[in-house]
Amino acid sequence: MTDKNFFWNHKKRYNDFPTYFKNKFLERVQKVSIDAGFTCPNRDGLKGKGGCTYCNNKTFKPTYCNLENSVTNQIQKGVDFFAKKYDAMKFLAYFQAYTNTYAPLEDLKRLYEEALQHPKIVGLVISTRPDSIDEELLDYLSELSKGAYVMVEFGVESHLDKSLELINRGHSFADSVWALEQTEKRGINNCAHMILGLPGENHSDWLEQAKIISKLPVKNLKLHQLQIHKGTILEKQYRERPDSFFLFSAEEYVELVVDYLELLSPQIIVERFISQAPPDMLLAPKWGLKNFEFVAKVEKRLKERDTWQGRLYK
Structure with a gap:
């Protein structure tokens, strides 16, 4: 298999987000x-209590994120942090903590547009739940996306209602x-967030999930292994x-990811x-691997198996 044959026109064996x-x-x-x-x-209490x-949420909030900082101040602190590492770059304002569409539309407009006023910001990524958007908000985001990059990231988590x-x-x-169909219909970028390893699910379920996700208008995909975080009901x-x-070892999860990628539509950006x-x-599993180290393991295994994203996609 040569690089010119890949759907995404580069040498990596999967359609990766950084290159895109x-x-x-x-x-x-x-x-x-x-x-x-x-x-x-x-x-x-609207949908439930306890979450x-x-x-x-503390597991993914940087230290500069706190309610004492305005949106503008948080962006500037983030920009200053990355400026120490890189000479020139642009930024996306990532509304990440909890459900970032869960407010009256006028409040959402004020927050999103404040973020877009920062000269270094070229777009928004809005993390939310698929049941916390409506057509009025989507129509607004569709208009916003004509002048800036807009992605709505949905916590899908599983294709099985019993797991949800x-x-x-x-x-x-x-x-x-x-939610995925409505964002795609309006030309809004979307991302589906899935957790692999939920209790009661098995290898066959996860491979079936790859096939089902591939049939949906998913632009980007985030896969996460199940982790047991301290201070949660799951703990x-x-x-x-x-x-x-069943908590994966790093090697077991690498194999699952490769199996999953083989069935995944080559059009989906991972x-x-x-x-x-x-x-x-973190209570478990403790792999001691950073993201780039795990990516290297996946890329190595794809090459060893001489396979690639979408090889078994139909």
């Missing part, structure tokens, strides 16, 4: 995380299908019944394979 973004913007683009003070309908069983119920997700897979369940969990939580907040 570099080609799109012709320079390095970095996400800057923002905590805009949102909560979640699965915490405040998803695996969720501890088990992790207290509070929405169905049908909600995710609707309590794990301590009470550890035998009901943003990441793993989640990294601060070591002091």
